[in-house]
Amino acid sequence: xxxxxxxxxxxxxxxxxxxxxxxxxxxxxxxxxxxxxxxxxxxxxxxxxxxxxxxxxxxxxxxxxxxxxxxxxxxxxxxxxxxxxxxxxxxxxxxxxxxxxxxxxxxxxxxxxxxxxxxxxxxxxxxxxxxxxxxxxxxxxxxxxxxxxxxxxxxxxxxxxxxxxxxxxxxxxxxxxxxxxxxxxxxxxxxxxxxxxxxxxxxxxxxxxxxxxxxxxxxxxxxxxxxxxxxxxxxxxxxxxxxxxxxxxxxxxxxxxxxxxxxxxxxxxxxx
Amino acid sequence: xxxxxxxxxxxxxxxxxxxxxxxxxxxxxxxxxxxxxxxxxxxxxxxxxxxxxxxxxxxxxxxxxxxxxxxxxxxxxxxxxxxxxxxxxxxxxxxxxxxxxxxxxxxxxxxxxxxxxxxxxxxxxxxxxxxxxxxxxxxxxxxxxxxxxxxxxxxxxxxxxxxxxxxxxxxxxxxxxxxxxxxxxxxxxxxxxxxxxxxxxxxxxxxxxxxxxxxxxxxxxxxxxxxxxxxxxxxxxxxxxxxxxxxxxxxxxxxxxxxxxxxx
Amino acid sequence: xxxxxxxxxxxxxxxxxxxxxxxxxxxxxxxxxxxxxxxxxxxxxxxxxxxxxxxxxxxxxxxxxxxxxxxxxxxxxxxxxxxxxxxxxxxxxxxxxxxxxxxxxxxxxxxxxxxxxxxxxxxxxxxxxxxxxxxxxxxxxxxxxxxxxxxxxxxxxxxxxxxxxxxxxxxxxxxxxxxxxxxxxxxxxxxxxxxxxxxxxxxxxxxxxxxxxxxxxxxxxxxxxxxxxxxxxxxxxxxxxxxxxxxxxxxxxxxxxxxxxxxxxxxxxxxxxxxxxxxxxxxxxxxxxxxxxxxxxxxxxxxxxxxxxxxxxx
Numbered sequence: 001x002x003x004x005x006x007x008x009x010x011x012x013x014x015x016x017x018x019x020x021x022x023x024x025x026x027x028x029x030x031x032x033x034x035x036x037x038x039x040x041x042x043x044x045x046x047x048x049x050x051x052x053x054x055x056x057x058x059x060x061x062x063x064x065x066x067x068x069x070x071x072x073x074x075x076x077x078x079x080x081x082x083x084x085x086x087x088x089x090x091x092x093x094x095x096x097x098x099x100x101x102x103x104x105x106x107x108x109x110x111x112x113x114x115x116x117x118x119x120x121x122x123x124x125x126x127x128x129x130x131x132x133x134x135x136x137x138x139x140x141x142x143x144x145x146x147x148x149x150x151x152x153x154x155x156x157x158x159x160x161x162x163x164x165x166x167x168x169x170x171x172x173x174x175x176x177x178x179x180x181x182x183x184x185x186x187x188x189x190x191x192x193x194x195x196x197x198x199x200x201x202x203x204x205x206x207x208x209x210x211x212x213x214x215x216x217x218x219x220x221x222x223x224x225x226x227x228x229x230x231x232x233x234x235x236x237x238x239x240x241x242x243x244x245x246x247x248x249x250x251x252x253x254x255x256x257x258x259x260x261x262x263x264x265x266x267x268x269x270x271x272x
Numbered sequence: 273x274x275x276x277x278x279x280x281x282x283x284x285x286x287x288x289x290x291x292x293x294x295x296x297x298x299x300x301x302x303x304x305x306x307x308x309x310x311x312x313x314x315x316x317x318x319x320x321x322x323x324x325x326x327x328x329x330x331x332x333x334x335x336x337x338x339x340x341x342x343x344x345x346x347x348x349x350x351x352x353x354x355x356x357x358x359x360x361x362x363x364x365x366x367x368x369x370x371x372x373x374x375x376x377x378x379x380x381x382x383x384x385x386x387x388x389x390x391x392x393x394x395x396x397x398x399x400x401x402x403x404x405x406x407x408x409x410x411x412x413x414x415x416x417x418x419x420x421x422x423x424x425x426x427x428x429x430x431x432x433x434x435x436x437x438x439x440x441x442x443x444x445x446x447x448x449x450x451x452x453x454x455x456x457x458x459x460x461x462x463x464x465x466x467x468x469x470x471x472x473x474x475x476x477x478x479x480x481x482x483x484x485x486x487x488x489x490x491x492x493x494x495x496x497x498x499x500x501x502x503x504x505x506x507x508x509x510x511x512x513x514x515x516x517x518x519x520x521x522x523x524x525x526x527x528x529x530x531x532x533x534x535x536x
Numbered sequence: 537x538x539x540x541x542x543x544x545x546x547x548x549x550x551x552x553x554x555x556x557x558x559x560x561x562x563x564x565x566x567x568x569x570x571x572x573x574x575x576x577x578x579x580x581x582x583x584x585x586x587x588x589x590x591x592x593x594x595x596x597x598x599x600x601x602x603x604x605x606x607x608x609x610x611x612x613x614x615x616x617x618x619x620x621x622x623x624x625x626x627x628x629x630x631x632x633x634x635x636x637x638x639x640x641x642x643x644x645x646x647x648x649x650x651x652x653x654x655x656x657x658x659x660x661x662x663x664x665x666x667x668x669x670x671x672x673x674x675x676x677x678x679x680x681x682x683x684x685x686x687x688x689x690x691x692x693x694x695x696x697x698x699x700x701x702x703x704x705x706x707x708x709x710x711x712x713x714x715x716x717x718x719x720x721x722x723x724x725x726x727x728x729x730x731x732x733x734x735x736x737x738x739x740x741x742x743x744x745x746x747x748x749x750x751x752x753x754x755x756x757x758x759x760x761x762x763x764x765x766x767x768x769x770x771x772x773x774x775x776x777x778x779x780x781x782x783x784x785x786x787x788x789x790x791x792x793x794x795x796x797x798x799x800x801x802x803x804x805x806x807x808x809x810x811x812x813x814x815x816x817x818x819x820x821x822x823x824x825x826x827x828x829x830x831x832x833x834x835x836x837x838x839x840x841x842x843x844x845x846x847x848x849x850x
Contacts, residue, residue: 112545113552116823117815118781121799125557125815128803205680209785212682213800228683232789235701239690246683253678261674261727325747351751359749366747371740374759376838385758386748421838437748 004266011266014259021252025071032065036222045238057227057241058234066222067244073223074252077138078203084142086196089149094180096150097157107154111147119144119206127215137216141206152195153188160184190267197260201253208249224249275300275340276476277324277445282337284319284328284500293319294500296337301493303444306467306477308491308508310484310523316500317480318367321449323347325364326354360390363438367450369430373422380418383437390441401440409436409466428459435466439475446470447478452486464489484524488512496520549823554609557815558602605812614816615809617802624813628795632817634704635787635794639779641714642721646775649722650768654729655756658737669726676723685716685789702791713790717783721775728771732764739763766833773829777822 005011024031033053040060048055054063096107114122122144123137130136160166161184169179208225210216217226224245231241277300284294294316301307311317322328324339326346339346341362346354358364366372373382383402384395393401399418406414409432422430431451438446448467452460467490471477479490487494487508495505496519504517515521573580573588589595593604605615614624657669692712693699703709736742737760745755784796791797795814802810 109548113549113556116549116553116819117557118778118818118822120782120784121815121818124784124799124803125811128806128811201678205678208680209682212680213784213788214804225680228680228686232686235686235689236694239686239694242683242686242690246680246686249680249683250675250678253680254675257674257678322743327743327746355749355751357749358747364744364747366740366744368740372744374741374745374763376762376836377759385750389749389754423838434744 005263008262008266010258011262014255014257014262017251017255018259021071021075021255024068025075028068028072032062032068034062034065036061036065036069037220038062045234054244055240058230058238061222063241063244066227067224067248069222070224070227070245070248071252073217073221074204074207074249077134077207078200081138081141081203081207082196082200085145085149085199086192088142088146089153090185090192093150093153094157094185097154097161098176098180107150111151114147115151117144119148120209123206123210124213124215127210132215134216137207137210141203141210145203149195149199153192156188156191157184160188190263194260194264194267197256197263201256201260204249204253204256208245276303276342277301277478278338278340279320279324280338280340282320282323282335282339284316284323284333284335287332287334292500293333294323297497297500297502298337299495299502299505301445301476301478303476304471304474306471306479306490306492308487308494309478309480309497310482310487310494311497312482312523315497317497318449320497321364321447321478321480324447325358325362326351327364356390359386359443360441361444363441363443363446365431365434365438365446365448365451368454369427369434370422370454372434373430375422377421378418379420379422379425379433383418383433383440386437387440405436405440406433409433428455428462431455431459431463432466435463435470439470443475445476445478447480449480450482451479452481452483460486484512496523546823546827550820553819553823554606554816555602557819558605558812559598609813609816614813617807617810624809627798627810628813628817631793631795631798634792635780635783635796637710638713638717638783638786638792638794639776641710642718642779643776645714645718646721646725646772649718650725650729651761653722654726654733655761657726657730658733659752659756661734669730673723673726676719677727679720681716681720682785682789684719685713685786688712688716689789704791704793713786713792716789717779717786721779725768725771725775729764729768732767733760736760736763762836766836769833769836770829773825773832777825780821780825781818 005015033051038061040056043052043056043060044058046052046056046060052062052064054067057063057066092107096104119141123140126140126143127136130139166179166184169183174182207216208223208228211223211225212229214229217223219226219230227245228242231238231245234241279300280298282294282297283292285292297316297320299307309317309320319328323333323335324346326349328335335347337347341357346357373379377385380399380402383405384398387393387398387401388395391398403414403418406417411417411429411432417425417429417433425433431454434451451467452463455463464486467477467479471490477490479486481487491508493506494508494511495502496511496517497503498519504511504515504520511520512524515524573585577584593601596604608615612625614628616622617624617627620627653669657666660666689699689701689712693701699708699712733756737756742755742760745759746752780795782796783792783794784800786792787794787797788800795817798810799814799818801807802814
């Protein structure tokens with residue numbers, strides 16, 4: 001499997017991009033030339049120079065430094081969110097598919113009700129209720145998306161459950177936990193990675209989208225969506241303030257999508 | 273009589289792996305004759321048939337050699353000209369009747385479509401012709417069948433529809449690629465009867481099979497294929513009575529009908 | 537009778553949705569009476585807040601408030617906006633029109649681009665056009681829509697003054713925002729349709745059709761395409777729901793007076809009746825779109841039409 005991944009150029013490109021961003025996030029304090037929060041009004045709207053490689057924003061802050069630190073916010077929030085969604089989705093989805101019966105029926109009804117809400121609406125409504133802030137945003141996103149994860153993983157487990165090797169394992173005498181943990185879930189691991197990888201991309205887009213609407217972070221935080229929100233004031237004079245953060249979002253989301261889609265192609269081989 | 277269809281040195285290989293599937297096969301067939309092609313799964317029989325009808329994806333396969341039909345090389349002809357011949361002069365019957373038809377179109381629509389591509393007929397006339405052909409082949413409820421979807425019909429029925437469809441434009445050659453393999457014995461007998469009727473009406477047949485019983489009943493000549501090559505050829509009597517190649521002998525030994533000889 | 541069950545479950549979902557939305561909008565950190573009071577007076581006293589609470593019936597138990605709201609909703613009254621003191625239904629109707637026109641224009645782009653691009657990509661698999669289309673579609677699903685909107689504005693409204701930056705009411709004003717809204721949908725749809733087309737292109741019926749003399753393009757457009765539509769139809773209707781409900785971002789970028797931006801401002805302003813009304817309408821449209829999608833798929837699939845699966849006649 002790993003060999004196939006490394007032979008697929010799209011997967012490799014995606015992985016390299018992901019590693020690149022992760023490295024930047026980890027080494028941000030070393031790489032950034034200035035303090036991303038350092039306000040210096042006299043230096044505002046400077047053009048790119050050796051001192052400020054991407055210029056400064058409306059409050060005189062170094063754009064490049066803010067972009068670099070932005071990786072921490074995007075990755076640092078998207079990945080924990082995905083982690084929670086993955087755990088909730090896998091647990092409930094597997095239980096629902098495996099146990100069936102009244103549990104599954106109740107679960108499906110709850111999911112159907114939640115799925116009637118477009119995620120954006122749920123998040124906005126929850127933010128309206130809980131107030132703005134990073135933590136509330138995280139909770140809101142998890143709350144809006146958990147049903148989708150549950151449904152997808154549940155359908156995967158259902159398909160797997162009906163496969164011959166599961167029946168064979170039951171005949172041999174394996175108990176449910178063994179079948180689930182040692183056979184079904186490991187077999188589903190690759191498809192789940194595909195779903196999670198593209199999921200990270202969606203979450204990153206969501207986070208920046210909500211920040212753009214002013215719901216997540218204050219404008220001093222160097223998160224890309226928030227930077228775009230701030231930058232829209234100077235759309236005419238300094239369009240680059242919008243271009244840079246957007247480019248980063250595009251880059252990061254593409255990285256995860258490229259990898260996820262490449263993995264999907266590898267898993268369902270398309271013969272030439 | 274001149275050869276109706278002549279395959280000269282046909283070779284097929286996969287582009288990507290450069291591995292040869294069919295290595296220089298040659299055979300010919302005269303009008304009104306039945307040629308049986310026998311070999312085990314994977315020997316290249318189906319590939320050969322598809323190559324003859326220009327049905328192989330040229331991006332996946334490299335094909336060399338000639339397929340001479342009425343003195344023209346089909347492999348060298350432009351697509352448009354080949355399409356005019358397919359269905360009209362040459363027809364094919366596929367192995368799996370359940371998947372051969374478009375699942376979301378009615379049978380009648382698919383028959384009408386085939387007719388109208390090759391002949392100038394109105395939809396209504398084409399429908400009537402189709403229903404008539406179905407009745408000829410034994411469908412009493414031809415109109416209901418025409419208005420059915422493929423999944424509403426059984427495998428045997430679909431196979432008979434394929435046969436009717438193959439004859440509808442009066443072809444000179446019909447290639448049957450394992451046409452009986454997917455059917456139960458009873459239905460097989462019915463289909464083989466249809467093939468006999470075809471032969472008796474003067475259509476040349478190429479019957480691809482891995483079943484000697486089918487050959488015994490239908491074929492005039494036989495070629496035996498192993499690993500993409502012709503290892504033996506002859507009349508059906510020669511093959512049954514005095515097989516030369518060891519492979520042919522193996523195949524015959526594996527067949528229950530070894531001792532049976534059918535004299536038409 | 538399966539349809540009756542379906543309708544009942546739909547109603548159950550809608551009621552569940554309305555309860556949930558009502559609850560969500562009413563469990564607030566800032567008490568609604570206080571929020572209203574702050575708008576009316578700069579420094580409201582407790583008496584003024586209490587008076588407003590009484591007036592608006594906000595002192596009653598939640599369940600009563602809900603039933604009251606629900607029964608009025610059924611009669612078409614979704615309350616009055618705290619902000620503008622106008623009936624919510626009227627305001628929402630106008631905004632909905634704007635959002636629907638935007639979504640309609642976006643769907644126009646979707647319909648004319650998805651099928652040709654997918655077919656081109658599938659038939660040219662692993663060659664130039666396929667790589668190009670696949671590359672663009674990956675970018676298309678990774679691009680933040682607000683950024684795309686601004687780029688289009690910068691390119692076509694500021695640098696090249698072809699369009700106006702803030703515009704509404706004529707065909708021209710629709711073009712940039714509808715493209716922005718449509719692009720991610722087009723890209724994800726193309727990816728799905730391409731995959732389904734490729735799967736269908738390998739089917740036996742394709743070869744059999746060719747053996748009867750049908751041309752490749754005829755087989756593609758008349759047979760393969762129709763067989764490949766179901767998953768795309770599902771996604772198409774899901775996307776309609778997503779576009780209408782998720783238009784907030786694009787509307788904000790283009791200052792489009794639609795339901796999405798109305799919803800966002802109502803949240804910032806804690807305008808409860810508007811929040812309640814919008815959530816309900818969005819959920820309704822979403823559910824409706826998905827249901828229509830399901831129904832359409834059933835109609836397209838002849839196995840569903842005959843009602844019975846694989847019945848063999850004789």
